[in-house]
Amino acid sequence: MDTAVRDRIKKLLALGKSPNQNEANYAILKAKKMMVEYKLTERDVLRKDEIPIKVDTNIYYTTRKEHWMTGLADVIAENNCCVFFMITPPGSQKHYIIFYGYEEDASICTGTFAYAVDCIRSQLKQIVKTLKDEEKTGTEIRSACESFGKGFYEGLEDIYHIQEEENQEWGLVTVVPPEVAELLKDMKHAQHQEGAIHQDNESLYIRGYREGKTFTIQNKLEGPEL
Structure with missing residues (x-):
């Protein structure tokens, strides 16, 4: 394959991020036509020499609480071309979340996940305080927290679906690359397990x-202007 073709497609995909909507749309359409002509995928062009990596978030949930975390990790991973699994140290009740994917994707995953967990925990802190003042039991409080967490990641999932539908016209649908999924063949993929949720927590x-x-991660990832 002529490297000039790949370079041309790369430049067109870069133009696809132009603030000028007409220019961006034309560039993406032209790039897609070239990829169809040369039987290339976006990853063939942009990540030909990359190798998927593992990124440890150092964030964990326990056997007794924060089961919503696996649902959140699943939604974020699936919509950022990654997969997730967990590592549980021997004799521990802490289950650490790990992401696998290409470096840029994995970085977005871990950043988004960490920020989302922080947002959820901040909200839950106040919720728990209120429930304790109401003399709710530990089981009731855990169930309430699971309800909030589940609501959060299902709301986030719906936003991802809306974005995917908006990008459908240009073929920019998020798909986990086969080579990323392949890495987990010999590993135990983290299965999302929901905690108990009571109808009173609707x-x-x-x-x-x-x-x-x-929820938005954009400002958090970009950081303050210098």
Whole structure:
């Protein structure tokens, strides 16, 4: 394959990020036509020599609480071309979340995940305080927290679906690369296990859903202007 063709497609894909919508749309359409003509995927062009990597978030949930974390990791990984699994040290009840993917994707995953976990925990801190003041039991409090967490990641998932539909026209649908999925063949993929959720917590689920649907990582990743 002529490297000049790959370079041309790379430049067109870069132009696809132009703030000028007409220019961006034309560039993406031209790049897609070239990829079809030369039987290339976006990853063939941009990541020909890259190797997927493992990134440890150092964030964990326990056997007794924060099971919503696996649902959150699953949603974020799937929508950023990665896979996730967990590592549980021998004799420990702590389950650490790990992401696998290409470096840029894995970096986005870990950054988004860490920020989302921080947002959820900040909200839960106040929720737990309120429930303790109401003299709720530990089981009731854990169930309430699971409801909020589940609502959050399901709201976030709906936002990802909306974005995917908007990009469908240009073929920019997020798919986990086969070579990334291949890495987990001999590993135990983390299975999402929901904690107990009671119907009395519907209001907290709805609150979490709204928070997830309005969640944004953009400003956090970009950081302050210098």
